[in-house]
Amino acid sequence: MAELKLNKLQKKFGNVTAVDDITVSVKDGEFITFLGPSGCGKTTTLRMIAGFIKSTKGSITIDEKVISSFEDNIFLPPDKRDMGMVFQTYAVWPHMNTFNNVAYPLKFKKYSKSEIKERVTDSLSLVKLDGFEDRFPHQMSGGQQQRVALARALIMEPSVLLLDEPLSNLDAKLRESMRYEIIELQRRLKITVVYVTHDQIEAMSMSDRIIVMDKGIVQQIDSPQNVYQYPSNKFVADFIGMANFLPCEIVNKADNMVRVKIHDGSDKVFLRIPVETEKEYSKNVTVVIRPEDIDVLPLTDQEGTSGTIFRQTYIGDRNDCAVKFGDIILRVHTENRHSFKVGEEVSLVLNNPILLDT
Amino acid sequence: MLTSKSKFNFRDNASTYLRWSIFGAGGIIFLLLAVFILYPSFTLVKNSFIADDRLSINNFVELLTDQTTFIVFRNTFIVAFWGAIGATAIGVIVAWLLARTDIPFKKFWRTTLIIPYIIPPFIGAIAWVYLLGPVGYLNKIWMAITNTFDPLWVVYGQDGIIFVMILYSYPIAYMVTLGPLSQMNPALEEAGQISGAGTLRTLRDITLPLMLPSIGGSALLIFMSMMANFGIPAVIGFPKRYFVMSTQIFLTILNFDRANNLQIAAALSMLLVFLALFTMQLQRWIQKGKSFAIISGKSSQPQLVQLRKYKYLAITFLGLIVLFTVVLPVLSIIATSLLRALGLPFIFENLSFVNFKRIIYEVPKVRRAIRNSFLLAGGSATSIVFISLIISYLIVKIKIKGTMVLEALVLLPYAVPGIVVALAMILAFVKPLPIVNVSIYNTIWIIAIAYISRFLTFGVRSISAAFEQVHESLEDAARISGAGVIASFKDIVIPLIRSNIFAGWFLSFSPALTELTLSMLLFSVGNETLGTVVYGLHQEGKVGMTAALAFIVLVFVVLLNRVTIRITQGKMGF
Numbered sequence: 001m002a003e004l005k006l007n008k009l010q011k012k013f014g015n016v017t018a019v020d021d022i023t024v025s026v027k028d029g030e031f032i033t034f035l036g037p038s039g040c041g042k043t044t045t046l047r048m049i050a051g052f053i054k055s056t057k058g059s060i061t062i063d064e065k066v067i068s069s070f071e072d073n074i075f076l077p078p079d080k081r082d083m084g085m086v087f088q089t090y091a092v093w094p095h096m097n098t099f100n101n102v103a104y105p106l107k108f109k110k111y112s113k114s115e116i117k118e119r120v121t122d123s124l125s126l127v128k129l130d131g132f133e134d135r136f137p138h139q140m141s142g143g144q145q146q147r148v149a150l151a152r153a154l155i156m157e158p159s160v161l162l163l164d165e166p167l168s169n170l171d172a173k174l175r176e177s178m179r180y181e182i183i184e185l186q187r188r189l190k191i192t193v194v195y196v197t198h199d200q201i202e203a204m205s206m207s208d209r210i211i212v213m214d215k216g217i218v219q220q221i222d223s224p225q226n227v228y229q230y231p232s233n234k235f236v237a238d239f240i241g242m243a244n245f246l247p248c249e250i251v252n253k254a255d256n257m258v259r260v261k262i263h264d265g266s267d268k269v270f271l272r273i274p275v276e277t278e279k280e281y282s283k284n285v286t287v288v289i290r291p292e293d294i295d296v297l298p299l300t301d302q303e304g305t306s307g308t309i310f311r312q313t314y315i316g317d318r319n320d321c322a323v324k325f326g327d328i329i330l331r332v333h334t335e336n337r338h339s340f341k342v343g344e345e346v347s348l349v350l351n352n353p354i355l356l357d358t
Numbered sequence: 359m360l361t362s363k364s365k366f367n368f369r370d371n372a373s374t375y376l377r378w379s380i381f382g383a384g385g386i387i388f389l390l391l392a393v394f395i396l397y398p399s400f401t402l403v404k405n406s407f408i409a410d411d412r413l414s415i416n417n418f419v420e421l422l423t424d425q426t427t428f429i430v431f432r433n434t435f436i437v438a439f440w441g442a443i444g445a446t447a448i449g450v451i452v453a454w455l456l457a458r459t460d461i462p463f464k465k466f467w468r469t470t471l472i473i474p475y476i477i478p479p480f481i482g483a484i485a486w487v488y489l490l491g492p493v494g495y496l497n498k499i500w501m502a503i504t505n506t507f508d509p510l511w512v513v514y515g516q517d518g519i520i521f522v523m524i525l526y527s528y529p530i531a532y533m534v535t536l537g538p539l540s541q542m543n544p545a546l547e548e549a550g551q552i553s554g555a556g557t558l559r560t561l562r563d564i565t566l567p568l569m570l571p572s573i574g575g576s577a578l579l580i581f582m583s584m585m586a587n588f589g590i591p592a593v594i595g596f597p598k599r600y601f602v603m604s605t606q607i608f609l610t611i612l613n614f615d616r617a618n619n620l621q622i623a624a625a626l627s628m629l630l631v632f633l634a635l636f637t638m639q640l641q642r643w644i645q646k647g648k649s650f651a652i653i654s655g656k657s658s659q660p661q662l663v664q665l666r667k668y669k670y671l672a673i674t675f676l677g678l679i680v681l682f683t684v685v686l687p688v689l690s691i692i693a694t695s696l697l698r699a700l701g702l703p704f705i706f707e708n709l710s711f712v713n714f715k716r717i718i719y720e721v722p723k724v725r726r727a728i729r730n731s732f733l734l735a736g737g738s739a740t741s742i743v744f745i746s747l748i749i750s751y752l753i754v755k756i757k758i759k760g761t762m763v764l765e766a767l768v769l770l771p772y773a774v775p776g777i778v779v780a781l782a783m784i785l786a787f788v789k790p791l792p793i794v795n796v797s798i799y800n801t802i803w804i805i806a807i808a809y810i811s812r813f814l815t816f817g818v819r820s821i822s823a824a825f826e827q828v829h830e831s832l833e834d835a836a837r838i839s840g841a842g843v844i845a846s847f848k849d850i851v852i853p854l855i856r857s858n859i860f861a862g863w864f865l866s867f868s869p870a871l872t873e874l875t876l877s878m879l880l881f882s883v884g885n886e887t888l889g890t891v892v893y894g895l896h897q898e899g900k901v902g903m904t905a906a907l908a909f910i911v912l913v914f915v916v917l918l919n920r921v922t923i924r925i926t927q928g929k930m931g932f
Binding site for chain 1: 829831832834835836837838839840841842843845849850853854
């Protein structure tokens, strides 16, 4: 049982606000990921949760117990927070062998020798490092060191497991397999995980929910599907996946549907977009269309939406095209079976438009 | 809500406790540095402006209107200038031969050519008096061969000082330039060759210009150390009444008949310090220009120049250096120490260990000096390690404000010439300490304080470097594992920096053990050190005993160096 709540958390370094007004509650057993570009405040937030940094406003609670509160002058140091953490640099102590690294957290609780041995063995088999007890870090690969770090973080059965870009130092293949291993471990141990990464594939594939951050401010908290399909603003749409931004104007709104005119220079193309009934929109909006949501077809109907192939790059699993559409250049991913000539005029079908209030 | 406010209140939680201990440690360090470094520096400056107990610039006026000052200044400059040129030339050639040519026996050369650096310069100077003094071995051999009474060359005086200085400081240039030379990106030279330049042409047009910042930097470094050197001009200059700044300051301090002698010495010191700091700034400025990106970062080996027929010339050159710096001086010391009496022919019947027996059993100050020097060096090194641990932690981990000031303060007593440090200590502690009213002047404590101040920078450098290598996340990992501040320091930080702690200890211990300059001015009867006794015996003309003790000192030095290499796994020591 561990429910983690951040309440109006803020961190200022001098005059610079690194993190501002983060409120989120992480459910027990949830895998939540802070995602954002470097300098967005995700690591600062994680380090506040761990207790390495004191917040300059707000509070943190675990299962209703306050572990940090600026307003109430409460601050539990990291060693009293009952958390596990895996660091980007692994932070496996080079002067200790695997056994001593993993057993270290037990040193501060009362355990008998045989208990310690048993728990270390269990923890190592959890991360598939059976028999590595006597190895020193310099005798192990990066991936193995990462597993030692994971075993060390898990051995106390922490209430919350913190992972700070744990896979960023591994090579691509290993990164992918470790991703699945971490998810599998988390499902099995039903542990609450707070994960920090700048890699959207990691975030999308592992998390129950993603917290997208930029410039110290939370942009969106949602499931991976919703973050991709319904980005709350331009930053999220742009940061996660690829996006075309079309400047548009709302021409009319009826119940749960709006009709917008695209400012592509000709102002002749209209789109119909489903929206929430109650929500009010300003007149000028931005419409987001993903590159894979645009169909490019041989020119058939002169009346429909059309564009000109501007550039085409073959990438193997698809063609990456740039299509000139009025004043706008659209990124389009087409299936690799279809190949067009540069300069060829084509018909365009714009699917799944997303409306953003600008 | 369940708050644990009462239990983990801000006022009594660990991190507040830690903050106070950091304040406390910082305060103690500041107090130590204030007493050991700031106060003596301030007293020195103040005294240079005091004449007849009044504030004035008379000391400087007196110095600048005195012909002697200019002669001494000129001497210092000549000696340091030619010494620096000679030592740099030799050092760079040696480095080039070892790094970039196919000269054979590289490992042998690498270990032997560095030995002069660990021999205390004043002992090298004494050895050269045995070799090229008026009745030195080489001169006697020369007289025998030529059948005259004219010596070949008497080492006393200006040329001798330059000669001995070159022999014992070329390793600085060698060490400074060896790294850049052997790590230089080979493509830079290959590009020269593909453009049509031959080996010599490439050396002249590409290698040498690229190396200029390192060469210039090491030349200034040597210039500084020669300007500050006291032992060599004392041993080789005094017999011919040839004085440089350091020896002139020494004599002024001891010239009790002269009015305001300490204050005039202080003014003279100010002039020397000014020159030293100016050179240091120049050297730093040149080293900054080092940013030619000549080091590729890859571990690619530059190609080696084939020496072919010049191989024997190169071997002869290196052989001569080893002969002059190590073989001849050490042999002369051994020979002199074993001769029953000076002047006897060197035959088996005249050899004995009587000199060794006499210094150990008949001269009580020798045993005292050995004990004192080991106590002083050990005590200073231990104190330096503890002080350095705190200072380095404050600088590297806590990143306190005023780091630059702290670093400058630690470097100061090493950057200024030793004779100046000694004078500052005298001026600061000649009167009883305020408040406690205890005088440390004429006790072993003033020497200890001087050693700690002077060699503190070795400890701080060694331990700071270690702290910088301990990544923050290693400590964080311990904290999140449940370790408190103290436990994480004890379990993680200390074990990781252990070898650097030992290195810092030995790096301060070794120079302290054979220290001469500070000790010469600060020792008193009962508080002699190895350096002062060797020098004293030499001055008294007890040649055999001097040689015996010098030999013992050399043995200590070599053993210490081996231990340092062993403990730091070759990272430090020579």
